[in-house]
Amino acid sequence: MLNIAVIGTGAIAPAHINGYLNFPERCNIVALCDTFPEKAQKLKEQFQLSADVVDTHKALLEREDIDLVSVCTPPYTHAEIAIDFLEAGKHVLVEKPMASSLEECDAMNQAAYKNQRILSIVAQNRFTTPMMKLKKVLDTKLMGPIVHTQVDSYWWRGHSYYDLWWRGTWEKEGGGCTLNHAVHHIDLFQWMNGMPAEITAITSNTSHDNAEVEDLSIAIGKYENGSLAQITSSVVHHGEEQQLIFQGKNARVSAPWKLKASSSKENGFPENDKSLETEIQKIYEQLPTLKYERHAGQIDDVLTAIEENKGVLIDGEQGRKTLELITAIYQSASLGKTVTLPLEEDSPFYTREGILKNATYFYEKTASIENFASNEITTGGNYE
The missing domain is CATH 3.40.50.720 (NAD(P)-binding Rossmann-like Domain)
Structure with missing residues (x-):
């Protein structure tokens, strides 16, 4: 025990x-x-x-x-x-x-x-049946090399969300939606597709003028083989539709689960590759449901x-990779430069002090309450 x-x-x-x-x-x-x-x-x-x-x-x-x-x-x-x-x-x-x-x-x-x-x-979110199954399908490599990944970490939070005493500041929260909401999807992304070689990003605060941090960010990751990844982090998206899409040379798979495979006609236009779709779908359906x-x-x-x-x-090394990718997004957006990975100790964003000095501050935090009356929260991630 x-x-x-x-x-x-x-x-x-x-x-x-x-x-x-x-x-x-x-x-x-x-x-x-x-x-x-x-x-x-x-x-x-x-x-x-x-x-x-x-x-x-x-x-x-x-x-x-x-x-x-x-x-x-x-x-x-x-x-x-x-x-x-x-x-x-x-x-x-x-x-x-x-x-x-x-x-x-x-x-x-x-x-x-x-x-x-x-x-x-x-x-x-790694411990969900849809994500475990998607990871195992990707590991088969039946999709061919991944050429484009789309990460939509869409959330919605009202203005008062950042009134809680520790939220909305670089010192206490450490960042905005990229760090504290999209962390789930960025973790899934790097677990399934590995770390890109470079990041170019931009952040904004469109709807929360009571917070220093961003409520929207868009990043482009580039891999050494030329594959691109598009990562959107947000707390301004109504409906909170969240998805990860992996476009391979042979087929497209995603969470929520969607499968499409194409082959080329003589003139280069697409036609359905039913054989590959059937093979991938069979693998997906045969994978077990998680008990917990x-x-x-x-x-x-x-x-x-x-x-x-x-x-x-x-483990902690996996956790560090996710934070490294998020840190690269903040560094790129704050300094206006493409960032090469991995980040080393010479990064201006390696230390907490460096982040506080170099990060973009959008607004001044204008309220600070100890607790909300309700502890009820939503955690997103409906991938069925």
Whole structure:
């Protein structure tokens, strides 16, 4: 039986708690921590947990009965909390984004390696049946070389969304929709298609004049083989239709699932390649449905890794790649230049201080409230 502590009891914490509660024979939540302990107490009562409530994570570092920690706090605190627990010999699951800078990511990964503990970064959309099936279909290479990828990370958030005390600032949130919303799709993109060689991007704030950060960004990634990727990150799209489309030389596949294959007529115009479509569709349909999805799926993966002393699907190196791609988008948009990957320590955006100095500030944050009355959120990702 593994004992769990949840650090931060805001909007995303219930997803973690529900995830752990799927495995009552394997784990038990023994502690909840929040700087507003009344929030933690409310969650304790809501989920009927027999957990201790504390107001600082440092109160839990010396507890020998804690094996795994979920970090659900604002992004700027992730590195300190994760490193503290890794140094204390605990395994750590950190909410997205991994940290506020690549420098912090590297420090977290070094702590995990030094202490031989698991560091996993939340990317719950990998643990959905449509995405797992799409990944396996892409791995067959039946589509041929991918020539164009379209990533539409469309969300909608009202003006008041950025009134919460830590949102809408580079210092506390670390960025806008590119970092905190499109992180899901950017993670899926780099997992399925690998990292591009360069990024050219532009950001804007069209609808939230109470935030320093962007609410819309468009980036173009270019691969060494000439393939292009188009990544749109947004919190201004009504309907929140989200999709990933991979155009190969032989066929197109996507989430939500859509398949089209073409072959060439004598004059170069297309005709349906029914044979290839049938082959790909058969593979897709034969792939199994996941037993556990989203946070529960990732928690199952982490618990299994601890129990069986094996690796996780999404470790700190994977988490760093996703943040590296996002950082390249911010660097390109802020400095007005194409950015070559990988980003090294000489990048002006490698450190948190560099980001705060060089990032584009759109507006001044004009409101700061401690909590919203409702903790209800939407997490997107309907890929059926």
